[in-house]
Amino acid sequence: MKRNAHRAAFAVLAVVALALLGACSHSMHAQRHHDAHHAAVPKNIIILFGDGAASTQWELGRYTSRELRNRPFAVTDVVLKQGTLGLLTTYSADSAVTDSAAAATAMSTGYKTNNDMAGVTPDGKPVRTVMEAAKARGKRVGLVTTATVHDASPTAFSVHAKSRRESQAIVDQFLAFEPDVLMGGGRDYFLPKGKGGGMRSDGLDVMAAFGAKGYDVVQAPSALAAAAGPRLLALFADDDMDHEIDRDPAREPSPAEMATAALRVLSANSPNGFVLFLENENIDTSGHRNDAAALVRDLWAFDDAVQVALEFQRRVPDTLIIVTGDHETGGLSWTYAQKDLSSMSSSNRFYPGRAHLDLLMAIRGSLEKASDALGKKPTAEVLDAVIAKQFPGYVLDADLRALILSGKTIERNVSYLPHGLLGRMVARQTGFYWGTSGHTTEPAVVGAIGPGESAFRGYMDNTDFSRALHRLIDGR
Numbered sequence: 001m002k003r004n005a006h007r008a009a010f011a012v013l014a015v016v017a018l019a020l021l022g023a024c025s026h027s028m029h030a031q032r033h034h035d036a037h038h039a040a041v042p043k044n045i046i047i048l049f050g051d052g053a054a055s056t057q058w059e060l061g062r063y064t065s066r067e068l069r070n071r072p073f074a075v076t077d078v079v080l081k082q083g084t085l086g087l088l089t090t091y092s093a094d095s096a097v098t099d100s101a102a103a104a105t106a107m108s109t110g111y112k113t114n115n116d117m118a119g120v121t122p123d124g125k126p127v128r129t130v131m132e133a134a135k136a137r138g139k140r141v142g143l144v145t146t147a148t149v150h151d152a153s154p155t156a157f158s159v160h161a162k163s164r165r166e167s168q169a170i171v172d173q174f175l176a177f178e179p180d181v182l183m184g185g186g187r188d189y190f191l192p193k194g195k196g197g198g199m200r201s202d203g204l205d206v207m208a209a210f211g212a213k214g215y216d217v218v219q220a221p222s223a224l225a226a227a228a229g230p231r232l233l234a235l236f237a238d239d240d241m242d243h244e245i246d247r248d249p250a251r252e253p254s255p256a257e258m259a260t261a262a263l264r265v266l267s268a269n270s271p272n273g274f275v276l277f278l279e280n281e282n283i284d285t286s287g288h289r290n291d292a293a294a295l296v297r298d299l300w301a302f303d304d305a306v307q308v309a310l311e312f313q314r315r316v317p318d319t320l321i322i323v324t325g326d327h328e329t330g331g332l333s334w335t336y337a338q339k340d341l342s343s344m345s346s347s348n349r350f351y352p353g354r355a356h357l358d359l360l361m362a363i364r365g366s367l368e369k370a371s372d373a374l375g376k377k378p379t380a381e382v383l384d385a386v387i388a389k390q391f392p393g394y395v396l397d398a399d400l401r402a403l404i405l406s407g408k409t410i411e412r413n414v415s416y417l418p419h420g421l422l423g424r425m426v427a428r429q430t431g432f433y434w435g436t437s438g439h440t441t442e443p444a445v446v447g448a449i450g451p452g453e454s455a456f457r458g459y460m461d462n463t464d465f466s467r468a469l470h471r472l473i474d475g476r
């Protein structure tokens with residue numbers, strides 16, 4: 001209870017501090033740039049979307065990037081500091097706690113909808129998405145994600161589904177909508193059952209159908225770099241793409257490599273410009289699984305894609321870059337704790353720092369990888385072997401050990417198992433405590449830099465984000 005009260009107090013402080021920082025950095029920024037730059041309408045818009053990222057995650061990316069890589073973090077150090085900063089409330093039509101479908105619908109269409117619904121109002125009516133608006137203005141459009149391309153966010157930014165789980169119907173809509181670039185995981189609903197990892201019930205090969213429409217269809221990073229045509233379908237996994245900490249670069253490209261390819265394809269022959277949506281879903285997935293070690297690498301991988309976008313903007317200045325997220329995932333608080341329960345004295349307390357980061361970074365793979373190694377019902381021997389191999393320097397306390405072996409959870413809102421229990425083991429030794437397996441109500445952060453950036457200033461609702469975006473796309 002006390003810890004939760006502290007956590008809430010810290011969250012409020014963080015939000016207030018961010019808002020103040022935004023006000024300061026903006027006034028400095030305004031002195032450095034022409035007002036016309038703020039009012040202008042961009043030709044190109046790049047939306048870099050950290051699913052599950054709010055100020056907590058961006059600060060973790062900034063701190064770890066400086067401490068462990070000796071490098072600035074572009075999200076905070078360039079986009080948020082030098083651009084325009086806003087905060088987005090995220091509640092959905094039917095819950096204080098949004099899911100990704102409702103959040104992306106609000107940010108894309110300007111309408112609040114129920115959790116699970118994408119690009120439609122609560123009564124199921126389709127409403128105009130960002131990519132539909134962009135196409136109507138003759139812009140080229142791209143959807144890129146580390147999730148399945150038919151996942152909630154890319155769906156809500158482009159097409160319409162009463163449920164985000166209507167994967168086959170969503171892919172059918174993509175084939176009709178013809179985004180110029182469609183890239184990520186989710187090969188499953190492009191292929192019929194019986195062909196590779198195909199899940200389609202109608203026997204259709206939609207990858208071949210895209211090819212027949214003139215798309216380059218690629219499935220490997222090497223082919224991605226070579227794709228030279230005007231339109232691109234790139235699918236690298238049957239379902240979600242891997243966390244950065246597990247990624248095999250020969251099988252799956254990084255978000256930065258995907259950004260490079262998408263920008264190359266979209267910017268060629270684009271007299272009216274383009275709108276690119278690029279998402280790192282693995283930030284959200286790390287949060288759901290309470291996986292701090294995976295999260296740090298996923299944040300860095302996202303930031304590398306932001307760097308690619310900023311380099312593009314230096315060459316093509318009439319480009320607006322927007323960095324945002326849809327909601328916070330996991331209720332992450334990096335905090336202090338007692339080293340053990342033998343004494344509550346302050347001499348038995350640790351304040352996290354470099355040594356705890358080093359212990360975190362020693363973990364060899366994601367909690368999902370550990371879960372796979374454990375299997376459905378691990379024996380004590382298998383459990384000990386996995387901890388020794390993947391978590392050097394960690395001790396699994398008896399309570400967590402018993403829960404993992406019995407397949408039980410520690411709290412009602414810890415629903416990813418054994419991930420949440422392994423995450424608690426990591427927390428006890430590094431201070432990376434998670435409040436939940438789910439989403440939270442922490443406002444999302446939006447940073448914008450480039451022509452039109454001032455439209456995203458201040459404390460807004462996520463539907464206001466959509467209105468600003470549509471105004472810029474429509475040239476108003």
Ligand SMILES: [Zn+2]
Pocket residue numbers: 052100284285288329439
């Ligand atoms: Zn999520």
